[in-house]
Amino acid sequence: MPPRKGPYICGIDAALDVVSGKWKGLVLWELHAHGTRRFAELRRALPGVSEKMLTQHLRQMEEDDLIHRKVYAEVPPKVEYTLTETGAALNEALQPLGEWGRDRIRRGRLEVVGDPDTSASPTS
């Protein structure tokens, strides 16, 4: 694994690079919503995620300094994940995007079909 692909053209793709991965957005979201989550809690929060992918994503995010991993040397293993400052900042930056996404979901992912020209006769 190369140290995060290549030279970036603009900030957008640097950021997108870091959040691309089927579950990373959700992990960020979970951690943002709950502050601290254990491995199994995250797994349960992400319906359908495999343990392998979850660990893999978590490790990458740790390497990218988005999350912090705290291991307790206890007998039934216990690991807690939290957002780092950078991760929290990312989440802040993701808020408008989430807003946009929610809007999009609300409209059924489709703009109304009518174009401005035909808007002379509304709903009748």
Added chain:
Amino acid sequence: MPPRKGPYICGIDAALDVVSGKWKGLVLWELHAHGTRRFAELRRALPGVSEKMLTQHLRQMEEDDLIHRKVYAEVPPKVEYTLTETGAALNEALQPLGEWGRDRIRRGRLEVVGDPDTSASPTS
């Protein structure tokens, strides 16, 4: 191609779904910066993109109602791409993310290694 994968857990992944793709972020960026671009202009703006991928991405973005495609029935083909309102809104929503990404690039993708404990001796 299913109509944009599945039920989304939150707005974030709905949005990420729509911008994931090696060049989509850059296309958005280009269109935002220039307003209107022709196919070949976009190709030249994205160093390394293949024509196939570019068309593919553009078609998906059109289907997602992010961009508008205007075909001129001229002899040497001419097609112009512009952002739709939705696309422009997406771009707005991406600004903070771009900001975050630029920050990240500036710091060389790495937080300073020193931890708070050792910060007693500053730069002297």
Added chain:
DNA sequence: CGGAGTACTGACCAAATGGCCGGTACCCCA
């Protein structure tokens, strides 16, 4: 008349991504 440009499309292939399953080491509960 040949070469380049325009905006694509499709075949074929390689790499990346992610899913399934099995194993680990140890504990608690019935």
Added chain:
DNA sequence: TGGGGTACCGGCCATTTGGTCAGTACTCCG
């Protein structure tokens, strides 16, 4: 004593993603 839970790791495989290359139809330029 056996099953479930904890937090993983690794192999194998299917799907997805993206790249390379060739072709299209027609025009402009030298």
